[in-house]
Amino acid sequence: MTVGDLGEFGVIGRIAGRLPQGAAVLLGPGDDAAVLSAPDGRVVVSTDLLIEGRHFRRNWSSGYDIGRKAAAQNLSDIAAMGADPTAIFVGLGMPADVTTDWLDALTDGFRDECALVGASVAGGDISRSDTVVLGVTALGDLGGRRPVTRSGALPGEVVAVAGRLGHAAAGLALLQAGRVGPDVVSGPSGPPEGVPRGGAEGRAVAGDGGIEELLSALVDAHRRPRPLYACGPGAARLGATAMLDVSDGLLQDLDHIAEASGVRIELDPGAFPVGPALAAAARALGADPLEWILTGGDDHAFAAVFPSDVRLPEPWLVTGRVTEGEGVHVAGRADTWGGWDHFRNSHD
Amino acid sequence: MTVGDLGEFGVIGRIAGRLPQGAAVLLGPGDDAAVLSAPDGRVVVSTDLLIEGRHFRRNWSSGYDIGRKAAAQNLSDIAAMGADPTAIFVGLGMPADVTTDWLDALTDGFRDECALVGASVAGGDISRSDTVVLGVTALGDLGGRRPVTRSGALPGEVVAVAGRLGHAAAGLALLQAGRVGPDVVSGPSGPPEGVPRGGAEGRAVAGDGGIEELLSALVDAHRRPRPLYACGPGAARLGATAMLDVSDGLLQDLDHIAEASGVRIELDPGAFPVGPALAAAARALGADPLEWILTGGDDHAFAAVFPSDVRLPEPWLVTGRVTEGEGVHVAGRADTWGGWDHFRNSHD
Numbered sequence: 001m002t003v004g005d006l007g008e009f010g011v012i013g014r015i016a017g018r019l020p021q022g023a024a025v026l027l028g029p030g031d032d033a034a035v036l037s038a039p040d041g042r043v044v045v046s047t048d049l050l051i052e053g054r055h056f057r058r059n060w061s062s063g064y065d066i067g068r069k070a071a072a073q074n075l076s077d078i079a080a081m082g083a084d085p086t087a088i089f090v091g092l093g094m095p096a097d098v099t100t101d102w103l104d105a106l107t108d109g110f111r112d113e114c115a116l117v118g119a120s121v122a123g124g125d126i127s128r129s130d131t132v133v134l135g136v137t138a139l140g141d142l143g144g145r146r147p148v149t150r151s152g153a154l155p156g157e158v159v160a161v162a163g164r165l166g167h168a169a170a171g172l173a174l175l176q177a178g179r180v181g182p183d184v185v186s187g188p189s190g191p192p193e194g195v196p197r198g199g200a201e202g203r204a205v206a207g208d209g210g211i212e213e214l215l216s217a218l219v220d221a222h223r224r225p226r227p228l229y230a231c232g233p234g235a236a237r238l239g240a241t242a243m244l245d246v247s248d249g250l251l252q253d254l255d256h257i258a259e260a261s262g263v264r265i266e267l268d269p270g271a272f273p274v275g276p277a278l279a280a281a282a283r284a285l286g287a288d289p290l291e292w293i294l295t296g297g298d299d300h301a302f303a304a305v306f307p308s309d310v311r312l313p314e315p316w317l318v319t320g321r322v323t324e325g326e327g328v329h330v331a332g333r334a335d336t337w338g339g340w341d342h343f344r345n346s347h348d
Numbered sequence: 349m350t351v352g353d354l355g356e357f358g359v360i361g362r363i364a365g366r367l368p369q370g371a372a373v374l375l376g377p378g379d380d381a382a383v384l385s386a387p388d389g390r391v392v393v394s395t396d397l398l399i400e401g402r403h404f405r406r407n408w409s410s411g412y413d414i415g416r417k418a419a420a421q422n423l424s425d426i427a428a429m430g431a432d433p434t435a436i437f438v439g440l441g442m443p444a445d446v447t448t449d450w451l452d453a454l455t456d457g458f459r460d461e462c463a464l465v466g467a468s469v470a471g472g473d474i475s476r477s478d479t480v481v482l483g484v485t486a487l488g489d490l491g492g493r494r495p496v497t498r499s500g501a502l503p504g505e506v507v508a509v510a511g512r513l514g515h516a517a518a519g520l521a522l523l524q525a526g527r528v529g530p531d532v533v534s535g536p537s538g539p540p541e542g543v544p545r546g547g548a549e550g551r552a553v554a555g556d557g558g559i560e561e562l563l564s565a566l567v568d569a570h571r572r573p574r575p576l577y578a579c580g581p582g583a584a585r586l587g588a589t590a591m592l593d594v595s596d597g598l599l600q601d602l603d604h605i606a607e608a609s610g611v612r613i614e615l616d617p618g619a620f621p622v623g624p625a626l627a628a629a630a631r632a633l634g635a636d637p638l639e640w641i642l643t644g645g646d647d648h649a650f651a652a653v654f655p656s657d658v659r660l661p662e663p664w665l666v667t668g669r670v671t672e673g674e675g676v677h678v679a680g681r682a683d684t685w686g687g688w689d690h691f692r693n694s695h696d
């Protein structure tokens with residue numbers, strides 16, 4: 001069955017029927033607008049537009065993974081302000097020949113990623129479109145905390161990251177090179193939740209089978225980021241002075257903090273561990289794993305700046321420091337790598 | 349110059365530079381997320397996805413009008429809950445060859461429509477896309493009022509509307525029939541704000557020149573709805589028990605109230621004035637103006653249900669009543685008209 005068979009209101013009913021609503025949702029889907037609880041008296045809001053062929057491919061990622069990823073990249077923006085996500089809203093454009101199975105998988109992906117942080121899909125809009133288009137908006141509550149912006153970093157502070165870096169970029173490179181087949185799965189299978197820092201890199205590896213497993217884990221990382229959501233509000237509680245989630249590449253994103261804060265950021269390239277998965281992918285493609293780590297987007301790790309006397313718990317990893325000056329510099333290497341520009345780069 | 353020449357961050361800077369931020373915006377564009385004031389402790393949220401060729405055409409509407417319309421249809425959803433809009437967020441996908449002039453006009457359209465209600469464009473996202481795509485999310489504050497949903501209508505109450513009905517549909521029909529050329533203007537020209545109920549229908553008409561002017565006003569109504577925003581929170585204060593904005597057609601939209609409230613709605617077809625503009629368009633196209641009024645979408649009038657003892661001020665117009673039963677019925681006519689279904693209808 002396709003969404004064209006169901007019709008607009010059939011599709012809306014089908015989607016809404018799969019979506020439980022959390023306590024923050026005072027009025028859910030089905031009216032002109034939803035009503036959410038905003039106990040803090042302020043609300044944090046972020047929006048992203050995802051276009052088929054540009055941000056995802058249906059032959060490279062399942063509907064489920066596309067839903068997970070689209071939710072994740074917005075929820076991580078909320079967490080990167082130090083807020084707790086409460087709800088997302090999804091504008092969904094799709095061709096009439098999209099199957100209801102694919103739609104269900106997409107819906108479940110949104111639902112399951114939201115459930116990781118106690119948020120709900122509280123509303124949306126659907127339309128016919130030649131390709132799949134997702135307009136996702138996430139909201140969050142600050143719980144009395146000050147929002148952690150990009151402009152508060154001070155010389156003398158340290159730069160730390162929490163979460164994987166370079167994995168999604170390596171996975172995308174493996175897909176682009178045809179080194180790993182798409183092998184798209186449609187359901188909520190894949191590695192278990194609660195992946196520790198480093199992810200599959202910690203696994204035991206034995207022989208060639210192990211290498212394929214490592215590479216496959218990188219492709220999974222491209223399909224489905226695993227932001228360590230709790231680190232966002234956690235960083236705010238620890239006293240972070242600036243923070244963002246790494247979506248376009250660490251160098252480019254940290255440069256936003258450097259510019260907004262009027263400081264220079266110096267990164268220590270030796271501080272970034274290159275685990276077996278990135279090392280294996282780099283060997284397979286003749287690539288530099290540090291380039292993926294420093295310029296790869298889409299992992300949605302958190303990068304934050306803390307006063308130097310803050311004792312940072314796991315999984316935070318200190319990777320650099322803030323000084324007077326401007327820009328982002330990597331010790332011993334000229335910064336000639338670019339980041340992602342939506343009008344100048346292309347996946348195609 | 350095109351957006352491709354500017355690049356992603358150039359585009360973001362250019363857009364943000366044209367957007368003043370209101371008092372409700374505690375942190376505006378430029379970070380992972382915005383922070384809005386939500387003094388009520390609840391926030392009202394609505395999202396819409398607009399696709400070029402389906403919801404608008406760049407050869408039929410200027411960038412400015414597309415921005416106005418995209419903002420209006422979301423802001424009116426917020427007002428239809430009885431809330432005051434505070435901000436919108438815009439996900440904008442567009443080809444790299446879009447001109448900066450067009451982008452500026454679109455931005456100004458969003459800005460000016462928001463300004464009508466004291467709201468701001470507080471954030472967004474841009475991406476390259478083969479066609480123009482807009483994902484718009486609006487937020488609002490209830491100011492201590494109960495949200496007016498679709499489910500509160502009771503038998504014995506009256507149905508009233510505020511705002512134009514059928515004008516946008518007639519204007520679209522004129523464009524589709526080639527009866528009025530597109531004659532797209534790119535700037536914030538057009539009829540003055542604060543159009544009274546009935547719009548151009550109140551104008552003096554003299555000869556054929558008058559008729560062209562009337563028809564042109566209908567095309568303007570298609571390009572740019574003029575919701576009477578204050579009527580939304582106003583209806584909540586008057587004690588409205590159910591409300592929505594008419595986006596898909598009065599019959600179809602009132603049916604949502606009938607279904608959600610478990611009631612029957614009876615409309616009096618004689619209660620709807622057919623002014624000179626709709627009459628002229630109906631003559632020009634051999635159409636039934638009442639069909640536009642009852643089934644035409646996109647005017648974003650408010651339709652609400654009130655207890656029968658409420659004295660309704662202008663511009664509210666009583667057009668029917670609520671009884672026991674189900675469905676929407678028009679006295680003396682079989683209800684055989686359809687509404688809009690995004691997967692079954694097509695503008696093309």
